[in-house]
Amino acid sequence: xxxxxxxxxxxxxxxxxxxxxxxxxxxxxxxxxxxxxxxxxxxxxxxxxxxxxxxxxxxxxxxxxxxxxxxxxxxxxxxxxxxxxxxxxxxxxxxxxxxxxxxxxxxxxxxxxxxxxxxxxxxxxxxxxxxxxxxxxxxxxxxxxxxxxxxxxxxxxxxxxxxxxxxxxxxxxxxxxxxxxxxxxxxxxxxxxxxxxxxxxxxxxxxxxxxxxxxxxxxxxxxxxxxxxxxxxxxxxxxxxxxxxxxxxxxxxxxxxxxxxxxxxxxxxxxxxxxxxxxx
Numbered sequence: 001x002x003x004x005x006x007x008x009x010x011x012x013x014x015x016x017x018x019x020x021x022x023x024x025x026x027x028x029x030x031x032x033x034x035x036x037x038x039x040x041x042x043x044x045x046x047x048x049x050x051x052x053x054x055x056x057x058x059x060x061x062x063x064x065x066x067x068x069x070x071x072x073x074x075x076x077x078x079x080x081x082x083x084x085x086x087x088x089x090x091x092x093x094x095x096x097x098x099x100x101x102x103x104x105x106x107x108x109x110x111x112x113x114x115x116x117x118x119x120x121x122x123x124x125x126x127x128x129x130x131x132x133x134x135x136x137x138x139x140x141x142x143x144x145x146x147x148x149x150x151x152x153x154x155x156x157x158x159x160x161x162x163x164x165x166x167x168x169x170x171x172x173x174x175x176x177x178x179x180x181x182x183x184x185x186x187x188x189x190x191x192x193x194x195x196x197x198x199x200x201x202x203x204x205x206x207x208x209x210x211x212x213x214x215x216x217x218x219x220x221x222x223x224x225x226x227x228x229x230x231x232x233x234x235x236x237x238x239x240x241x242x243x244x245x246x247x248x249x250x251x252x253x254x255x256x257x258x259x260x261x262x263x264x265x266x267x268x269x270x271x272x273x274x275x276x277x278x279x280x
Contacts, residue, residue: 026050028218042259051216051259053196055098056105056122059155063263064109064118071107072117073140078102078133084164094125103128103158106141108150112267113277117145119154123197129162130202135172138206142179142190151189151275153266156207160200173205180209189273191266194221194244194253208252212269215244215253216262 022035029048038045042062043052054062060069080087095101103125109118119141121128138154145152161169183190192210196219203223215221222242230237240246247253257265270276 027052044259048218049258050218051196053123053157055124056100056120059120060105060109060118062259063155063266064111065113069107069109069118071105072144073106073137074101076102076133076137078131078165080164081132081168082164082166084166087164090126090164098122098124100125102133102137103130104134104137106137108144110277111153111263111270114151114267114270114275115277116151116153116270116275117141119152121155121157121195121202123157123159126162128156128158128202129160129169130158130172130176130200131162131165131169132172134162135169135175138172138176139179142176142183142188145188146183146186149186149188151191151270151273152183153191153193153270154206154210155193155195156198156202157195158198158200158202158207160202170201173201176206177209180206184209184211189270189275191269193257193262193266194219196220197222199223199225212255213253214255214257214262214265215247217244217256217258219244221247221253 023032024035024038024045025032026045026048028050029045031047033046038052042058043054044050045052078091100122104119104121106117106119109116119138142152144150161172163169180190190210192207192213194207194213194215196216198207198219198221200223203221220242221244226237226241238246244253244256248256255265
């Protein structure tokens with residue numbers, strides 16, 4: 001009797017192990033769904049359409065043509081301009097964790113045959129903060145695009161300026177903005193794609209200077225945080241304040257594009273502005 005009961009309990013225990021499915025809890029709607037479904041949709045919540053964060057490598061894989069990406073300035077690493085304690089160790093840890101040397105990856109690529117310069121910020125590396133090397137790589141990407149008559153597609157994801165580099169990090173706002181202006185003066189097309197989150201000094205500089213500004217659905221876009229603004233103006237902000245849809249309604253964003261459609265939309269925009277394989 002007890003032996004039979006033990007077999008039943010053991011069978012149920014083993015069945016529960018076999019049936020176990022990892023779940024994903026959406027940070028926006030707070031609902032859970034199967035993790036495998038979330039990954040199949042390239043990290044998009046199947047319930048509320050929130051677009052989660054991708055690594056630079058994942059973004060390249062789903063955006064540009066296969067084997068077309070050629071990285072620029074891959075060996076650049078940041079120093080410690082203000083001797084911030086443990087900054088070198090923090091950078092080493094981030095590099096080992098992410099497999100990239102800085103918070104942005106830049107390079108040349110084609111999107112459905114249309115050549116362009118692509119920049120992808122990676123929030124896994126010190127929250128995509130903009131230090132001296134991030135600013136330098138982005139500036140060089142725009143300068144390269146200006147010299148070679150190429151459009152720029154920049155995927156932004158950042159918590160803002162990198163405090164470990166002090167005033168040097170703030171200077172990158174002016175430097176990147178100047179590089180965007182150089183590219184614009186030569187007639188170049190610049191498309192910004194804001195992903196989650198795009199905030200701080202990145203929003204206040206090159207991220208907001210695109211000729212066309214695209215955002216993924218329900219991502220966070222802004223400069224200062226909600227609490228800082230509310231405490232400053234002493235008013236309660238709308239619940240959807242700083243979400244992509246709110247920004248689109250107010251005219252800050254030109255388009256909201258789902259991840260599954262992003263590659264096609266970018267290709268269409270590039271070709272619409274005359275950047276195709278034959279002309280460049």
